[in-house]
Amino acid sequence: MADVFAYIKHADGVADDSALELFVAAKKIAPDAPVTAVVTGTGADLDKICGEMAGVYNAVWKIDNAALAYPNAEVVRKALVNILPADSIVLLPHDTFGMDLGPGLSIKMDSAFVADIVGFDGMDGATLKVVRQEFSGQVSTHVSCDTATGAVLNIRPGIFQYDDSKAGGDVTDKSGDAGDLSAKRTFVEVVAAEAGDVDITKSEVLVSVGRGIEDEDNLEIAFDLAEAMGADVACSRPIVDAKWLEKSRQVGTSGQTVKPKVYLAMGISGSFQHLGGIKGNPFIVAVNKNAKAPIFQVADVGIEADILEFIPELTEAIENL
Amino acid sequence: MEILVCVKRVPDTSENEIEINSDGNDIERDDLVYSVNEWDNYAVEEAIQIVDKVGGSVTVVTVGDDESEEVLRREMAMGANNGLLLTDDAFEGSDGKGIATILKAAVEKGKYDLIMTGAQADEGAAQVGGMLAAMLDYPYASLVNMIEPAEGKMKVGREIEGGNQEINEIELPCVLSIQTGINEPRYVGIRGIRKVASVEIPELSASDLGLDAGAVGEGAAKVKRVDYFVPDMGDGAEMLEGSTEEIIAKLIDYLKAKGGLK
């Protein structure tokens, strides 16, 4: 079987959660195949991460170069293409970095690409069977992937939770093989998100509304419910895209990470990017008019209802307590 | 600036419940309402705004069948100047790489400074833009939520985790995948659609594009969908049943127990 590699995402000397999840995912492809962590960056932070990964992965390849101090996907791609064997199976997290890197890497390595993998279903010769979801999780598919000339596999974050399994291996310095790292896209800076008038990351109870609220004017019923409950109002991304609420109220991977005790998901379908922002295992109540909405798979309590009718009735009942 | 925007016709999930067909090899497509991929509307809007600022033209392109023409017309009603339909039986069963290969051929038939795609489409793959860029050897930035149009080199913002924004400089020509929220796509009314109803939209086949039929379509696909299934839901939520009053009473009990009421 082809060699298996995992790209280790890290920042400020801290490995991303995906770093160890990819090890778990790789072992699902072939339990006995050795997995090599590829760590790019520079300086002491890089050495620290390499050391950590050597305690888990079968081997670590280190690429130290000032051009890799910030992970610019174009630069990382060049380094990987120069260093990895052509028929490698490469695992990346399906996040904003993996989306930036994976598709182009698969072209430059002439290998297959599968995005947002949530499960593995065995390897038959060079044909790997994986599980994906479509239509934000409403249906799942088995997808076959011909890995004969290699594959780039983007793995959904949070699915393959790290289980303390480890192999352990040595760090090999591959910096000398990185080659020409000049790029037509250059990193300038990261601009931090603006803070808003409420800090939903501190809220114990959240009334969170999604596209099911249908109209900006309907937001009032969510604020009324939140007031009756002593909760704050949060939302999914489409509500922010429509400029109905400020960005600081958005829950999800590209918004805030919240840790409430109770989370009311009102007219939210339950995409993985939304759920990725809910931590600390809160009690989740989902109200949705579609009984098959994926949110019901993760909620503790579900109610099949039209939120435009349900929310005002719930508010009234709470006010009358 | 000459801008090409790639658009995809997808089932509109706000209008449809997605069901698997009886053979389990596709979703039930018969009664689906289709529309333009949500992300692509943002890309077209951004392209129109750039051209309003610095001049040039916007061309929208899709790989699809006869019915895909409607999404081109919709984007032309928004203000795109030209449409281009890439259609051929040989394109059927293409994987993401196949679609990117077809689009690359179309890019090479024109002269574009900027190519845009949506960040992702209905299958959540987020693949076509990055593949197209790598095939063309153009630089690429994904999840773009800010563009400062300029010649030669542009400043673009990428949305990264936590709502932070990564600023990059990128040389033209380039490919950008556009994230929702970058702008507010304009509304298209029936009248706008009527205005462009009779505009001729050129169709290009594999041979028009100089594509070897073996390089695209099912035969070339390394990635193949095997079947659709409904996953085992695990325990899932406890669904509260009964009259609305009963449901609300049960819910309030839960909220009290879990600290959801103050």
Ligand SMILES: Cc1cc2nc3c(=O)[nH]c(=O)nc-3n(C[C@H](O)[C@H](O)[C@H](O)COP(=O)(O)OP(=O)(O)OC[C@H]3O[C@@H](n4cnc5c(N)ncnc54)[C@H](O)[C@@H]3O)c2cc1C
């Ligand atoms: C890189 C990237 C980052 C992203 N980051 C985030 C993020 O941080 N946060 C986030 O939320 N999303 C994020 N998204 C978007 C995400 O993929 C989904 O598109 C989004 O979460 C969907 O929001 P929603 O559930 O409100 O809308 P939809 O998916 O449209 O769901 C609406 C739901 O409401 C139900 N509904 C409709 N009307 C009613 C009614 N009257 N009563 C009851 N139910 C009703 C429908 O059945 C449906 O289930 C990101 C996407 C990308 C590509």
Ligand SMILES: Cc1cc2nc3c(=O)[nH]c(=O)nc-3n(C[C@H](O)[C@H](O)[C@H](O)COP(=O)(O)OP(=O)(O)OC[C@H]3O[C@@H](n4cnc5c(N)ncnc54)[C@H](O)[C@@H]3O)c2cc1C
């Ligand atoms: C009946 C059917 C069978 C299929 N069989 C397979 C299969 O066997 N194997 C497989 O891998 N895939 C298959 N597909 C998926 C199909 O090939 C996808 O359209 C392709 O993978 C690209 O779309 P995406 O959703 O992955 O795009 P993404 O990369 O998620 O979309 C990003 C952007 O790329 C652009 N884009 C995407 N598609 C097009 C397009 N058609 N025209 C113009 N621009 C576009 C748009 O700007 C879009 O916003 C099948 C689809 C259908 C409907």
